[in-house]
Amino acid sequence: MLSVLALATAVLSQCVTIEIHKEWRELTTVEQDSFLGAVKCLREKPSQLAAKFNGTDGQLPTTRWEDFVFSHDNTAPHGSPAFLPWHRAMLSMFDKAMREDCAYSGPMPYWDWSIDSEAPETSAIWDSFGRDGCVEMRVAGNLTSNYPWEHCVNRFGNLMHEGSSFSPEQVGYIMARDNYNEFREELEYTPHNMVHSSIGGDMGQVSASVNDPIFFMHHRNIDRIWAKWQQQNETFLNQYTGEVWTEDGMVSVNNTDIMTFYQLGPDMQVQDVMDTKSGKHGLLCFEYSNSITPVQPVVTKRDVSRSGAGKFNTTTPERNDRTNLFNIRVPDQVPTKFLKDWMFTDAKIAQVRQIESEIKKFTEFINKMPIVFPTSLIQHNRGKSMGWRSKTAAEAAAEDKLTRNLVQAFKNQ
Ligand SMILES: [Cu+2]
Numbered sequence: 001m002l003s004v005l006a007l008a009t010a011v012l013s014q015c016v017t018i019e020i021h022k023e024w025r026e027l028t029t030v031e032q033d034s035f036l037g038a039v040k041c042l043r044e045k046p047s048q049l050a051a052k053f054n055g056t057d058g059q060l061p062t063t064r065w066e067d068f069v070f071s072h073d074n075t076a077p078h079g080s081p082a083f084l085p086w087h088r089a090m091l092s093m094f095d096k097a098m099r100e101d102c103a104y105s106g107p108m109p110y111w112d113w114s115i116d117s118e119a120p121e122t123s124a125i126w127d128s129f130g131r132d133g134c135v136e137m138r139v140a141g142n143l144t145s146n147y148p149w150e151h152c153v154n155r156f157g158n159l160m161h162e163g164s165s166f167s168p169e170q171v172g173y174i175m176a177r178d179n180y181n182e183f184r185e186e187l188e189y190t191p192h193n194m195v196h197s198s199i200g201g202d203m204g205q206v207s208a209s210v211n212d213p214i215f216f217m218h219h220r221n222i223d224r225i226w227a228k229w230q231q232q233n234e235t236f237l238n239q240y241t242g243e244v245w246t247e248d249g250m251v252s253v254n255n256t257d258i259m260t261f262y263q264l265g266p267d268m269q270v271q272d273v274m275d276t277k278s279g280k281h282g283l284l285c286f287e288y289s290n291s292i293t294p295v296q297p298v299v300t301k302r303d304v305s306r307s308g309a310g311k312f313n314t315t316t317p318e319r320n321d322r323t324n325l326f327n328i329r330v331p332d333q334v335p336t337k338f339l340k341d342w343m344f345t346d347a348k349i350a351q352v353r354q355i356e357s358e359i360k361k362f363t364e365f366i367n368k369m370p371i372v373f374p375t376s377l378i379q380h381n382r383g384k385s386m387g388w389r390s391k392t393a394a395e396a397a398a399e400d401k402l403t404r405n406l407v408q409a410f411k412n413q
Pocket of ligand 1: 078
C-alpha cells in the first residue's frame with residue numbers, strides 16, 4: 001500500500017521551481033567554472049550502477065559519469081522515434097546527478113551550435129571544453145575514461161578546424177515539419193549526426209560519445225530544438241508518431257511505450273517526458289532560454305557590402321570558405337562510415353542523403369536573395385570578440401517568423 005502510494009506521488013509530483021536552461025555564453029564565468037567543477041566531481045565519484053550489474057558480461061562503469069556512458073551504450077535508441085524522449089529523460093537524470101551528487105546549483109547549459117555554424121572553429125565553447133586530441137578542459141582538466149575501454153577522451157574534429165555546421169536557417173527548415181517523426185528524422189539524421197561525427201573521437205562512437213562533456217551540451221541543444229518545435233502548435237506538445245521494428249514486424253509507436261535506462265533512472269512512458277515542466281518522476285522541471293544574440297545589432301548583406309567587403313553575391317560558399325561574408329555554407333555530408341557505425345540501414349542512409357540535399361537546396365535559395373539577412377552571417381562577420389547577450393522573446397519570435405517565411409517561400413516556388 002505504502003509503495004503504491006509512493007509510486008503514485010513520484011509520477012504525479014509537480015515542479016516547485018522551473019529551471020531555465022541557458023546557452024553556455026549566458027552563464028557568468030563563475031557559473032561556468034562551477035559547472036566545469038561539477039563535471040570534474042561527477043567524473044571522480046564512484047559508479048552506482050557497477051554493483052547492480054556485477055556478474056554480467058561486458059565492461060562495467062567505474063565512475064558516476066561512466067554510469068551515463070554505460071546506460072547510453074546499452075539502451076539509447078537512435079534512428080527511431082524514441083530518440084528524442086529517451087535522450088530528454090537521460091539529460092534530466094544527468095542534471096539530477098550534477099545537483100545531488102556534486103552540489104551544482106547553477107543553470108544547466110546548452111551549446112547553440114547554429115550560432116557558430118559559419119566558422120565553428122572560432123566558437124568560444126572550445127576555450128572551456130578543450131580542443132582536439134586528448135581533451136583538456138578548463139577547470140575539469142585532462143579527461144580519461146575506463147568505459148568502454150581505458151583511454152583518454154579525445155576528439156579528431158574537423159568541426160573545430162574547417163567544417164561548417166548547421167545554421168539557424170537550416171534548423172528553421174527542420175522546424176517547419178508538422179509531423180513529429182519527420183521532424184525527428186531531419187533533426188537526428190543531419191545536425192545531430194553531423195555534430196557527433198565532425199567532433200569525432202569519443203563523440204563519433206555510440207558506445208563512447210557520452211564520455212565527452214560536449215555530448216550534454218550538444219544533446220541539450222537538440223532537446224531545446226524539440227521543445228521549441230513542440231511549442232509551435234498546441235497539438236505538437238504530445239505528438240508522437242513513427243514506426244519501429246518488433247517481433248511482430250513494423251508497428252506504430254505509442255506515447256505509452258516504455259523507455260528503460262539500465263537503472264540509471266526509473267523506467268517511464270514516452271508521454272511522461274513530453275512536457276518539460278511536468279515534474280514527472282521528480283525529473284522534468286525546466287524550460288529553455290531564447291539563446292543568445294550579438295551585442296551589436298544584426299548585419300544585413302547591405303551592411304557587409306557598405307563595410308567594404310565588396311558587392312554582395314549569390315554563390316553558396318564551400319564549407320571551408322571563410323572569405324565569402326555574404327552567404328551561408330552548406331555542412332558536409334554525414335560520412336557513410338559514421339552512419340553504418342550508428343547502425344543506419346541502407347534505406348536510412350538514402351533518407352539522410354535526401355534530407356541533406358533538400359537542406360542544401362534551401363540554403364542555396366536563401367543565398368540567392370540579395371537583401372534578406374541570414375542570421376548565420378553575424379558570427380562570421382564580427383568574430384568572437386563582439387560579445388553576446390541573451391536574446392529576448394520578441395527577438396526570437398521575429399527571427400522564427402523570418403525563417404518560417406523563408407521556408408514557406410522556398411516550398412511555394
Ligand atoms: Cu545518443
